Amino acid sequence: HRLPMPNLKDELHSSGWSTGCTCFDSVTTKRTKLILPCLISSRIYVVDVGSQCRAPKLCKMIEPVDVFWKCNKGYLNVPRSLPNGDILIANMGDPSGNGKGGFIVLDGETFELKGNWENECEAPPTGYDFWYQPRYNVLISSAGVVPKRAGRGFCPNDLKKGIYGRRLNVWNLSCRTLTQCFDLGEDSLPLSVKFLHNPDAAEGYVSCALSGVIYRFYKCEANNWAVEEVIRIPAKDVTGWIMPKMPAFTVDLVISMDDRYLYLSNWLHGD
Numbered sequence: 001h002r003l004p005m006p007n008l009k010d011e012l013h014s015s016g017w018s019t020g021c022t023c024f025d026s027v028t029t030k031r032t033k034l035i036l037p038c039l040i041s042s043r044i045y046v047v048d049v050g051s052q053c054r055a056p057k058l059c060k061m062i063e064p065v066d067v068f069w070k071c072n073k074g075y076l077n078v079p080r081s082l083p084n085g086d087i088l089i090a091n092m093g094d095p096s097g098n099g100k101g102g103f104i105v106l107d108g109e110t111f112e113l114k115g116n117w118e119n120e121c122e123a124p125p126t127g128y129d130f131w132y133q134p135r136y137n138v139l140i141s142s143a144g145v146v147p148k149r150a151g152r153g154f155c156p157n158d159l160k161k162g163i164y165g166r167r168l169n170v171w172n173l174s175c176r177t178l179t180q181c182f183d184l185g186e187d188s189l190p191l192s193v194k195f196l197h198n199p200d201a202a203e204g205y206v207s208c209a210l211s212g213v214i215y216r217f218y219k220c221e222a223n224n225w226a227v228e229e230v231i232r233i234p235a236k237d238v239t240g241w242i243m244p245k246m247p248a249f250t251v252d253l254v255i256s257m258d259d260r261y262l263y264l265s266n267w268l269h270g271d
Contacts, residue, residue, distance in 0.1 A: 001055045003047065013039035016079035018046070018087060018108060033059070035106070037076035037089050042067050044076065044089070046111045060111050068095040071104045071116050075147045077127070081108065083134045088117055090127050090141065097148025099162075101127025101141065101169070118171070122178040126165040131193045132173055136202050136219060139171040142190040156243050159210075164189045168206055168217065170225050182227050184208055184215060192253040205230070205253060207264060212248035214264070236269060 005012070018033035032050025037043075044067070046060035067073055075092035082088050085108035094100040101124030103117035116123075128144030143165020149158060158164070166188045170180035184190050188208040195204035202219035206227075214231035235245035252265035264271075 003056050003058065005045065006058070006061075007041065007043065009040055010038035010043055011040035012036050012045075014078045016087070017081060018111075019081050019085070033111070035079040035087055035089070037079055038064075039075055039077060039092070042074040042076050042091075042095070044106070044113075062106075062111075062113055064095075066113055067104065070113055073100065073102065073104055073116065076104070077144070078129045080130070080132075082132075085109070086114070087111075088130070090130050092127050092144045093147040097146070097151070099126040099144075099146035099165075101125060101144070103127075103130070103141075118176050118178070124167060124169050124178070124181075125162075126167075128165070128191050129193045131195045131204060133195050133199075133202065133204075134173065135199055137173045137223075138219075138225070139173045140193055140195075140204065140206075140217060140225075141169045141171065142193050142206055143167050143188075144191065145189070154242070159187050164210055166190070168193075168215070168227060170217075172223075179223065180225055182217075184213070184227070185211060187211065188213065190215075191251055194253050194255050196255060196259045197257055198259055201259065205255070205262060207250040207253040209249045209251055209267075210247050212250060214250065214253070214262075231264075233264075233266060233269070 017031040034047040036045040042064040044062040048059040049056045073091040074095040077090045079089045087106040105114040126144045128142045130141035132139035149163045168182040187210045189210040190206045190208045192207045212233035215227045216230045217227045220226040233248040235247045238246045248266045249268040250264045254263045
């Protein structure tokens, strides 16, 4: 079976389930819908994978204009289900492609667009990925890039111009407020964020694509969090590339289910 998308130039960059392991304690809760936000078009697809698991079908589509007008957001990226059953989707910019972080919310049952998650005044300059830990009432999000500049391709002249994000953001999960920001360095570009799987663990990791550094974030006291560098992958000396040193560009980070191992996609180096 193959399910064709009805539109061109969507860019299905990330996907997520409508229901996660943190949603409720009910054994009747099932993962029957796949959420597909589009990075380029800002469209959202909801795919039914429950009626016929071997023949998924499109059951809902939220058009970009609705996201633009209701949320003033665009360039949608990572979706995850919240503990209350709603769906949170991180975004990278505004409808014009300027940098603008934050999140939009879908109703977990009807998949209607509910609006923005955070207060307008607290939207970070850029956004990309996020993860949360309900037992510590915290959500941590990463930076990303300014979409309209990044869409032209990587340009060394954009370095040190604020095109590539450098912040790790700590949010109060229940109040939806920004409580701490960590500056991870010029042109660090923090992307993938993961907490440990242990629901009692108050720590996780974030990979920085341009700097090749992996940071550990952890709860240090009261409601305060801290970060420390734990891995650094040096840039490689190369010839014939756009710069004399090629960064690792660690895009994806995965933690094993037993929390013993960390795996990285060292993209440009091919590891």
